[in-house]
Amino acid sequence: MSGIRTVTSEAKDVRRKAARPRLWLTVLSLTAFVALIALGIWQIERRAWKLALIDRVEQRVHAPAQPIPSPAAWPTVSTASDEYRHVSVTGRFLHDRETLVQAVTEEGPGYWVLTPLQRGDGTSVLINRGFVPSERRDPSARQDGNPDGQVEITGLLRITEPKGGFLRNNVPQHNRWYSRDVAAIAAARGLQNVAPFFVDADAGSQMGGGPIGGLTVVRFPNNHLIYALTWFALAFMLAGRLFVTFGGGLFRRKRFVHEPAGGPSATARRTGSDAGEIVEQT
Template identity: 85%
Template sequence: MSDPVRPEDNEPRSAAGAARPSLWLTIPSLSAFVVLIALGVWQVERRAWKLALIDRVEQRVHAAAQPIPARAAWPAITAAGDEYRHVSLSGRFLHDRETLVQAVTEDGPGYWVLTPLQRSDGTLVLINRGFVPSERRDASTRQGGNPDGQVEITGLLRITEPKGGFLRDNVPQHNRWYSRDVAAIAAARDLQNVAPFFVDADAGSQSGSAPIGGLTVVRFPNNHLIYALTWFALAFMLAGRLLVTFGGGLFRRKRFVHETACGSDASARRTGSDAGTIVEPT
């Protein structure tokens, strides 16, 4: 004969065992939830910033052309404050110092033609005169588009593109250019007093059939709302999973069936205070 066996004796150990994994699963899950919510909020803020940027650039692009900033203001020029301003300037092209930068446009692959414009005050501004296809790379094939003497240029102020393009570095010593890096081009062409920006010429600034101006692409990807909804959706899915996994047990109650002792093994099946002594079978 042995001591009575009661289910209550096992409950503390079972509850403690269940609590331990719940704790180390809950903490990282809650941390992940907080991170997902933070990412969603960040994308909402990024979307507001992007919409403000698009609105600001649209106003600059369609505004009347204004003279380029004075030389004294050049060090203060920034992408946020000045890029895509519609500007005007005049001077004389130095065609013998032009630089071809590889480009891909809606018209196919080819080159941007960057030519220094010498102004009356002695300063130089690189002008992206436009696009030429590969077969017109040689300047002799587009002499009609290379005006002599004083010219008036309108276009969009652009910020220098240092180092190179995507996965491709500029190689000045071999005259291979993948980005419009003003400082590097100026050094390679031995240009002095060069503005730290360049100007994308409007289509109306070009006198001949080539280069083709006015091809500046003003487009800003704005997928931040989709990203925000994705992060928020993942956060709420995780919250739902946490509620099901860890919250369901708080409302769940065990049900016990009270059985009347009516057989030789009934006492072994019964639970509760009236279970009596369990008799081992002989």
């Protein structure tokens, strides 16, 4: 009988060892859990940043128009501190140097009309006067909307868009533009002393027969809470799996059944001549 007990004990040891997860899998699971929690926390922080950005931009858009930054301040103009500021600028349009940039708007496909506005101090600012459909891309089709004298433009300050649009590069030599790259447009049109930003003209600056202004889209996707909940959910699912693997056995109750004498395992353990075996079940 002692031999039978030894075999049974060894079999149990083998089963326990087989049930233990490999060390590398354990380390990988714990690392993944920590990474998922970190990603969730990062998304919560991103959400707070995005909400602050939206609030800041809303305040800028609806604030009274202020003069554009002076040339001395141009090197410090940035997305964080200046984009979408409500600004005003006065000058004279150089219509013979306008640039058409491909666009898709709520009005349909067409072009943005970017025209240099020459100021009294000799500097220039590119003005996105607004949208025109393809059939009005030729300036001769909208001459009534091209003023010759001095004008005042109000709109939103926008940061230059270098290198082209999504999967498309600007081709200045062929006059094909997919983004409002201020430096490249200025070089292609032979402009000097140009501000490193442009201004999206608002609807109030629109002139009869001219481009449609006021179409700036101010939208910031804010899905960070959904992303955070997703990462946390995955982390808790993984934690549940780890709990089952490592700690589930702590809560299993040991049950004992009495096997009648003479049963198939009766020879394994007896306490009397006719006693049944005490069998542990899990």
